[in-house]
Amino acid sequence: MNSASEAQYREQPAKRLRNAAIRRTGSSAFMTLLGKECLELLRSFKLVWVPIVFVVLGIMQPLLSYFMPVLIEKAGNMPEGTVIEMPPPVGSQVLADTLSQFGLMGLLILALAFMGIVSGERNSGASALVLVKPVSHTSYLLSKWVSMMILTWGSLLLGYAAAWYYTWLLIDFVDVGPFMLSYVLFGLWFTFVLTATLLFSTFLRSAAGAAFSSLGVAVLLSMLAGLMPKYMGWSPGALSGLAYQAVTSEVLLPLNSVSWWSIATAVIGIAVLLMGSVVLLKRAPAHD
Amino acid sequence: MKETMELSQWMGLIVPLVLLQLLLMIIALVLCVKAEETRGPKWMWALIIILGQLLGPIAFFLFGRRNQ
Numbered sequence: 306m307n308s309a310s311e312a313q314y315r316e317q318p319a320k321r322l323r324n325a326a327i328r329r330t331g332s333s334a335f336m337t338l339l340g341k342e343c344l345e346l347l348r349s350f351k352l353v354w355v356p357i358v359f360v361v362l363g364i365m366q367p368l369l370s371y372f373m374p375v376l377i378e379k380a381g382n383m384p385e386g387t388v389i390e391m392p393p394p395v396g397s398q399v400l401a402d403t404l405s406q407f408g409l410m411g412l413l414i415l416a417l418a419f420m421g422i423v424s425g426e427r428n429s430g431a432s433a434l435v436l437v438k439p440v441s442h443t444s445y446l447l448s449k450w451v452s453m454m455i456l457t458w459g460s461l462l463l464g465y466a467a468a469w470y471y472t473w474l475l476i477d478f479v480d481v482g483p484f485m486l487s488y489v490l491f492g493l494w495f496t497f498v499l500t501a502t503l504l505f506s507t508f509l510r511s512a513a514g515a516a517f518s519s520l521g522v523a524v525l526l527s528m529l530a531g532l533m534p535k536y537m538g539w540s541p542g543a544l545s546g547l548a549y550q551a552v553t554s555e556v557l558l559p560l561n562s563v564s565w566w567s568i569a570t571a572v573i574g575i576a577v578l579l580m581g582s583v584v585l586l587k588r589a590p591a592h593d
Numbered sequence: 594m595k596e597t598m599e600l601s602q603w604m605g606l607i608v609p610l611v612l613l614q615l616l617l618m619i620i621a622l623v624l625c626v627k628a629e630e631t632r633g634p635k636w637m638w639a640l641i642i643i644l645g646q647l648l649g650p651i652a653f654f655l656f657g658r659r660n661q
Contacts, residue, residue, distance in 0.1 A: 349658075350620065350624065350654065351654075353620060354617060354620060354621075354650070354651075354654050357613055357616065357617050358617070358647070358651060360613060361610065361613050361614060361617070361647060364609065364610050364613075365610065368606065368607075368610065414651060414655070417655045418654075418655065471606070474606070475606070
């Protein structure tokens, strides 16, 4: 036995032991990290203000649509006796408007709120402190991702439900089926963009860079899907348009194969982005 | 569209919106006052929070605070 293979032989049990330790403590370490991330969300008050902002945005849209004729009559400087014929607002259209409001303001706020989620800890060296413990890079990143998703899906549901309730009170009732379908589709789109934020946050030093790169990707994807629905209909960018269609259609939108493809590519894309960020984090756990 | 709407109904719809915005503003103001240091002078942030409607508190939460 030459010295090289001996060294390998000697080294391997230790490595195996460490991996076994990680595997054994993997799930409990993950839960601990997740608890830490949720505490972090609460301490920074994100868990409080982000849902409130989403609810306010959700309430505003139906109110605006309802009072629009009055507002134009009172505030607009129309000559006396002008009669404006406005079609009465339709409930499902109001909900679609709310979604597009969430897609602009909501996504901007969420991406800015999460922009420093990894890069902040890497710049301060906190991530290196966590990662010397028997904690895998995967569970470290996954705990961050899950905490992001809890806040995102929760805030979106609260805000969208508030919009739905106000639309029901003021305009008309929208069925629960289309409402839930559009919620899930839109949530998937948010998940895709915010996972991109997580990836950019692991390899860019600047937090603002992470936010605007991922928002740029989001704008590019949805613009391509909007301009060339024939060729880009399978991309995740088509998801937001699909959500508007889902809520405005009378019955539950039958998803065709292209729509299924955009859902599939979004899910695959989310998995790839997560794996990519794990690989990038392993390569350099902390900035010098 | 229902033409006649009672004032009380009207208020019932607007009040939750105003309360939520007020809550957001109060949380932001309390954090601003209690923070050891903010990015920029505190009185400027207080003005932004009070005058900036919905966007003021959001801007403070996102950019106003230094983490440790």
